[in-house]
Amino acid sequence: MASGPSALRLKRLVNAPPAETFRMFTHPVALRDWLCDAAQVEPQKGGRLYLWWSSGAHATGAYTTFEPGKRLAIEWHHSREPEPARVRIAFAAKDGGTQVTLTHALGPGPKWRKVAPAAREAWESALEHLQSALETGIDLRIARLPRLGIFIDDFNAEIAARLGVPVDKGIRLAGVADGAGAQAAGLQKDDVIVKLGGKKVSDFASLGAALQDRQAGEVVPVLFYRGDRKMSAQMELSKRPQAEMPPLAELVDRVRKKYSEIDAGFAKLVEGVSEDEAGSRPSTDAWSVKDAIAHFILMERDTQSWFAQMANDREIGESLEFRPNVEARVRAVREVHPALDVLLDELMRSEQETVAMLSALPAEFVTRKHLYRRVTGWMLEVIPGHFTEEHLGLMQAAIQSARQK
Amino acid sequence: MAAKTQTLKFKQAVNVPPAEVYRAFTNSTALREWLCHAAQVEPRKGGRIHLWWNSGYYATGEFTALAPNKKIAFTWLGRGEPGATSVQVSIAEKRGAAVVTLTHAGIGRGKAWARAVEEIGDGWQNSLVNLKSVLETGWDLRFTRRPMLGINVGVFDAGVAVKLGVPVSEGILLDGASEVMGAHAAGLKKGDVLVNIGGKKVTNWATLTGALARHTAGDEVKVRFYRGGEKNAITVKLSARPIDEPPATAAELAEAARAMYAGMDAQLAAAFEGVSEEEASHKPGPDEWSAKDVVCHLIVGERDTHAWMSDLLGGQERWSDDWPGNLTLRHAGILAAFPTVPALLEELKRHEAETVGMLAALPPEFLARKGSYVRMGYGILQAPEHVAGHRDQIRDAIASARKL
Numbered sequence: 084m085a086s087g088p089s090a091l092r093l094k095r096l097v098n099a100p101p102a103e104t105f106r107m108f109t110h111p112v113a114l115r116d117w118l119c120d121a122a123q124v125e126p127q128k129g130g131r132l133y134l135w136w137s138s139g140a141h142a143t144g145a146y147t148t149f150e151p152g153k154r155l156a157i158e159w160h161h162s163r164e165p166e167p168a169r170v171r172i173a174f175a176a177k178d179g180g181t182q183v184t185l186t187h188a189l190g191p192g193p194k195w196r197k198v199a200p201a202a203r204e205a206w207e208s209a210l211e212h213l214q215s216a217l218e219t220g221i222d223l224r225i226a227r228l229p230r231l232g233i234f235i236d237d238f239n240a241e242i243a244a245r246l247g248v249p250v251d252k253g254i255r256l257a258g259v260a261d262g263a264g265a266q267a268a269g270l271q272k273d274d275v276i277v278k279l280g281g282k283k284v285s286d287f288a289s290l291g292a293a294l295q296d297r298q299a300g301e302v303v304p305v306l307f308y309r310g311d312r313k314m315s316a317q318m319e320l321s322k323r324p325q326a327e328m329p330p331l332a333e334l335v336d337r338v339r340k341k342y343s344e345i346d347a348g349f350a351k352l353v354e355g356v357s358e359d360e361a362g363s364r365p366s367t368d369a370w371s372v373k374d375a376i377a378h379f380i381l382m383e384r385d386t387q388s389w390f391a392q393m394a395n396d397r398e399i400g401e402s403l404e405f406r407p408n409v410e411a412r413v414r415a416v417r418e419v420h421p422a423l424d425v426l427l428d429e430l431m432r433s434e435q436e437t438v439a440m441l442s443a444l445p446a447e448f449v450t451r452k453h454l455y456r457r458v459t460g461w462m463l464e465v466i467p468g469h470f471t472e473e474h475l476g477l478m479q480a481a482i483q484s485a486r487q488k
Numbered sequence: 489m490a491a492k493t494q495t496l497k498f499k500q501a502v503n504v505p506p507a508e509v510y511r512a513f514t515n516s517t518a519l520r521e522w523l524c525h526a527a528q529v530e531p532r533k534g535g536r537i538h539l540w541w542n543s544g545y546y547a548t549g550e551f552t553a554l555a556p557n558k559k560i561a562f563t564w565l566g567r568g569e570p571g572a573t574s575v576q577v578s579i580a581e582k583r584g585a586a587v588v589t590l591t592h593a594g595i596g597r598g599k600a601w602a603r604a605v606e607e608i609g610d611g612w613q614n615s616l617v618n619l620k621s622v623l624e625t626g627w628d629l630r631f632t633r634r635p636m637l638g639i640n641v642g643v644f645d646a647g648v649a650v651k652l653g654v655p656v657s658e659g660i661l662l663d664g665a666s667e668v669m670g671a672h673a674a675g676l677k678k679g680d681v682l683v684n685i686g687g688k689k690v691t692n693w694a695t696l697t698g699a700l701a702r703h704t705a706g707d708e709v710k711v712r713f714y715r716g717g718e719k720n721a722i723t724v725k726l727s728a729r730p731i732d733e734p735p736a737t738a739a740e741l742a743e744a745a746r747a748m749y750a751g752m753d754a755q756l757a758a759a760f761e762g763v764s765e766e767e768a769s770h771k772p773g774p775d776e777w778s779a780k781d782v783v784c785h786l787i788v789g790e791r792d793t794h795a796w797m798s799d800l801l802g803g804q805e806r807w808s809d810d811w812p813g814n815l816t817l818r819h820a821g822i823l824a825a826f827p828t829v830p831a832l833l834e835e836l837k838r839h840e841a842e843t844v845g846m847l848a849a850l851p852p853e854f855l856a857r858k859g860s861y862v863r864m865g866y867g868i869l870q871a872p873e874h875v876a877g878h879r880d881q882i883r884d885a886i887a888s889a890r891k892l
């Protein structure tokens with residue numbers, strides 16, 4: 084007599100060679116781009132693996148079969164499954180791509196019956212994510228997070244009275260983003276959202292809860308006040324805009340241009356600024372301009388180390404890109420490069436190194452779209468944004484504060 | 489009727505404040521310094537704990553209770569163990585020092601559990617002794633008591649075996665023996681081929697370290713070896729590695745590092761004297777490094793050291809000791825920004841100065857974390873050994889360029 088679900092069996096055809104598909108299950112950097120949020124693995128027969136998710140779930144186990152490009156068996160213990168099970172994955176060349184067949188053996192009994200549907204659903208979407216990571220480099224888990232396209236402003240009883248809104252809890256719009264769902268649904272500044280997708284919305288946390296389990300592309304009803312008028316609309320949850328992924332030669336050119344813009348920004352910032360002013364901290368905890376430049380130098384170095392790490396398919400930490408900002412490290416860079424122009428020279432040399440590393444990225448790195456996409460996003464958006472949006476204003480304030488002293 | 493499960497209980501006094509012991513169980517950097525080789529923890533109720541040993545063992549669980557400086561409880565599922573168990577750590581304060589009581593409960597009985605009982609029992613016993621050592625002195629006994637034969641290992645294969653007249657083709661060839669260590673004292677010498685240590689066959693580096701891993705420094709082991717065609721057996725007393733205490737203050741450590749770097753820089757300057765840019769760029773073979781590549785590697789080494797120091801200071805060390813790697817890519821970057829030998833050597837000096845600067849700025853609370861401080865200080869002062877090998881590499885690369 085069958086006492087429980089026997090095994091989950093799923094298939095998916097992906098447009099990538101078996102060796103590359105196999106790699107997605109056996110390299111820590113690759114695993115985190117479709118399956119989990121961090122991974123530590125020993126890619127060999129008998130080697131251990133540890134995967135974890137930011138939800139709190141984790142899985143431990145070992146590779147019991149390890150035949151590159153052909154098959155894997157994993158002794159698999161997921162924290163939300165009652166006991167260790169076995170996951171088998173077969174890779175077969177098919178139609179120029181790879182047929183992935185995944186089997187997850189489930190144990191007998193009610194405890195397993197309870198988790199079986201969730202396990203099936205998780206693997207189904209995971210294999211879809213695998214395909215996307217291999218073929219486009221897009222992590223669907225992030226790409227599908229729904230976006231309303233609204234900017235949020237303060238809201239309280241006083242503002243409600245001023246606007247004539249008869250409730251004092253809700254989400255007041257500071258504006259809507261161009262091209263996103265809120266704009267298309269006709270929402271505008273000072274509208275106060277009170278219900279979304281059938282769920283009450285009173286503050287930021289409840290807005291997040293209302294969006295949980297929703298995906299980009301879904302259309303949901305929204306209820307809001309415009310003054311004392313209660314209105315409703317159907318709103319499409321937008322997709323996050325995907326960063327572009329230009330070919331390597333174009334990327335290098337554009338990165339060069341971004342860096343010259345940043346360098347010009349620094350040059351303009353420090354024009355007429357004395358060494359003392361540039362070294363002055365607005366408060367003990369806030370950086371001087373020189374500290375911030377040292378921080379940018381360190382960011383280049385850490386970027387380079389991260390590229391090397393990814394090019395080596397090696398994961399060495401939970402957060403790939405960021406290292407802690409440590410006072411002693413910033414200070415050491417400043418002491419070795421004491422003058423403003425020396426510090427800026429070192430920054431430019433560091434940028435030059437990053438550009439040279441980018442140009443030297445091996446072809447297989449660029450082919451691995453999930454890796455290359457991280458690099459393009461980082462270089463074209465994160466680094467320039469870090470200057471203009473996060474530090475430029477702070478540095479200007481530091482100079483102002485030095486001048487007022 | 490006998491209870492279905494058993495509880496193992498351990499007690500250890502540690503002469504540090506309870507807060508330090510609490511941190512040693514709830515911070516991933518601190519955990520790897522005394523208990524495991526890598527750790528990932530989320531120190532909150534329901535947060536995960538994952539401990540990883542080089543031996544191949546791991547344990548995973550979740551924190552079930554946390555009372556700062558007093559109590560830590562977590563579940564435990566070790567690799568190969570029949571089921572989950574639970575660990576509870578209580579920290580009491582006795583005249584300013586901590587008394588740690590650790591109970592490991594829910595361990596089954598019978599054959600299926602026999603190995604786990606032994607491993608868990610020995611594991612906690614030894615680890616708590618190490619906890620005391622690491623917190624009180626900074627020294628990890630797994631490192632200081634690691635047994636050493638005191639030998640240099642040469643390349644050994646069938647061809648070498650024929651030349652030496654040794655009738656086996658697998659073993660450990662002695663290329664020399666340190667005069668202050670056990671192998672030399674027992675009479676082993678260059679050309680001997682070790683085949684068995686303490687009853688374990690040794691054929692390569694992995695089996696050699698495997699055979700030694702079962703012992704600690706001071707143990708005596710039987711070593712079987714060939715000297716030419718003759719098979720011999722002797723007893724070797726395993727040595728401990730010579731340990732230099734790092735200086736006690738950040739200023740002294742920085743000064744020691746500064747002096748060390750000055751010596752290394754002088755050696756490098758001498759190695760490059762009269763060397764043309766062309767000679768310095770010459771690669772002896774397609775996959776071999778030029779003299780400039782070697783300097784790039786030293787620069788990368790300093791940068792990675794800074795990053796490692798930051799992680800240690802920030803208390804969020806990486807999961808593995810592996811450096812990021814891919815040196816080809818990194819050298820390409822460095823050579824683009826520092827194309828000449830003088831530019832490279834200057835950049836190296838600046839990076840060394842940054843290392844010294846970071847050491848000088850180590851905050852007092854970091855020095856109090858002896859396990860991390862000793863590891864950092866000892867590790868950085870080992871640099872000359874690393875550089876000596878690379879200096880020879882520079883010399884060889886230049887000699888090869890001049891032969892052209």
